Amino acid sequence: MSRAERRHRRYRKACVGLATAGLLALPATGALARPPQPAPRPTASAEPSPAAGFPTLDDATAAKLDRAVQDVLRKTGVPGVVVGISAPGKGTYTRAFGVADKATKQPMATDVYSRIGSETKTFTVTALLQLAQQGKVDLDDSIGTYVKGVPNGDKVTLRELAGMRSGLLSYTATETFYKALTTDPTRHFTPRELLDYAFKAPKPEILAPNTRFNYSNTNLILLGLVVEKQSGLPLPAYIRDHILRPAGMNRTSFPDDASFPTPHAQGYTRQTASARTQNATDWNPSWGWAAGAMISDLHDLRIWAKTLATGVFPDGTRMVVPDLQKQRLDTRPTGIPGADYGLGIFDVQGWIGHNGSLPGYESLTVYLPGQQATLVVLLNTDIPYGPRQEEPSTVFGQALTGILTPDHVYNLPAAVQKDMTPSPTG
Template identity: 80%
Template sequence: MPAAGAVADPPQPTASALPSPSGDFPALDDATAARLDRTVQDVLKKTGVPGAIVGISAPGKGEYTRAFGVADKTTGQPMASDFFSRIGSETKTFTVTAVLQLAQKGEVGLDNPIGTYVKGVPNGDKVTLRELAGMRSGLLSYTATQPFYKALTTDPKRHYAPQELLDYAFHAPKPVIFAPNTQFNYSNTNLILLGLVVEKVSGQPLSAYIRDQILRPAKMDHTSFPDDAAFPAPHAQGYTQQTASGKTEDATDWNPSWGWAAGAMISDLHDLRIWAKTLATGVFPDGTRMVSPEMQKQRLDTPPTSIPGAGYGLGIFDVQGWIGHNGSLPGYQSLTMYLPEQQATMVVLLNTDVPYGPQQEEPSTVFGQALTKVLTPEHVYNLPAAVQKDMTPPPTP
């Protein structure tokens, strides 16, 4: 078994000599790479995360690309930087982008009620698409219901239709937990509804729309929206404790259909580096607009959440200046962020979602915080677990 911290790709130590618009962002030279190596190795040891892929870059400062630890705890296969990974809630950024594209063409209205497009939604005559995208709908997340959690952990390879997911929330004793636009509450129900809007208005399956209108123009050839449990190789095994027994299990082949528009997509480091900047700027790599400047401005209007330093716009976080999203589903976590003033990109991919410590922190947050303490001490990424809670474990006996 190789030592944790096995290098996948070397840094570019000469990049610091190049012109740089990235302010005081450090050159990703050998000395910085060594600090980052030690940082990631320390977090791996502290959290017990089996393996991690880390990619950092900024104009004129070079690139840092590493794979650490193991992809398979049984065989000891090392992680590699070209592995595919399930990206969980980063899927939300694609679904909301699709809605924004339809809105700028006048095919949907962000301030139209969801009931215009989807029938049977509690408060459907009041909750708007904008409130759904901004996590301010007041609709209960289906993943916060015990019946859903029991169903998922009992049969994790089951396929779910979108309406089945909505039914868990809508049939709960309290499907509406607050009036629209009065609070922030992270709810996967919101994204299932937005996915249905995209399908109804575009006439395409959501996966096809995202492929045609987002992934292909962005040249993200390694990113996909599976309609089943398909998982391209190579990939790491993913480990979770969100199980019926509460013990750690291999969730690699679990069916992600339960996440659908909120969490089913797959990508890799290469593509997520592209997506970090594309999402934050609204511009495809070839310079054409993914969404209009006005629509991007609305997307990046990030009212504060209950956590200081963390705001949430339309399917996008702003955490201490870092813009993007994290992702988590059984077995995998991801983090894809962009710091505009530094033009810096940070991507982290992990093969576990097992929370860390008494605060039950997301492992991706622990990595993001540690890395940004080294790179951008004035912009330290920190997203407490309370802000984003995708799943509700069974009650303690």
């Protein structure tokens, strides 16, 4: 019997056991204990009465949300923003504010395509989980089984890579990568080139595996290579065929160059050699690949918010089987109370999903299971706000959820997101 067949048999036995005994969350096994929480937080495993405790999105609520968004827009200097909110029986809120182009003053629109940065990670990890349920990988396999030349490759597991606990340096935090990107942001990077920036650094292993949370884009490049090797498909093709099409997400893509469907907003950044604001719309996102190269829009991200959090496609079929979805949502501490991380997914005060940031654009797509509520935010800048250098998507998320769900305010700190985007300091 082959290794893959033995693994598949073990997986099928585990599924049978779980079906008879009930689904159990796996215990956290890291060195850090979960910080005390003020109240139980909702999980995607339960579906109480739709939108309980969520306000009706009527004219009065819309007026409050409008004022909050406009206030954040003014104080952060964000050029434009798209916001989408929905919950069963409560209506929808869909708005665009500001401008899509600072030069022409073209208004922002709700149908723009946008680069979604690190939200790409949620698709890559979903692909990994699907391969796990097929018996083609085991989450507790070492990365060295699939990719050679990884520091600590015989100790770091696929689960630790997906959970941001590998201890590997993020290539985006190295000075050599930052210089290469800002010198020629239109160049194409291969996955192996990206790994070289991390692995050839003086300290490619900054922590022992599974020591603590450490956000690293290197992890997702490695997982993308695993998906390609074990599926036999290029990563963009696998995600298109096995995730996007079954989800009905026809406006989401994974380009291998700087192509950008229209309409799209112009994106503004200070991730430049001069630290001056620059238009990054046509920068090549290949440097993000499995960690951050995808494009989507408000319509599709509304679909993805619930699909990701529940593991179920809109037609009711399973995207990820219950046991593996349970493991995905078994979040562990990031070091900041109220902000935990599972397998390629954040849980911030009960809001489940991910944000994204790369030069010129930011996004936020989250789902609150208890209320079955969806929040999507798209911005055309990644320029940090204020003395704490906050992600502007977080500032919008905090303002909106402060109105919608005051007991669950999305407030992901910038410190948790270190190494999401290129940095001039390694």
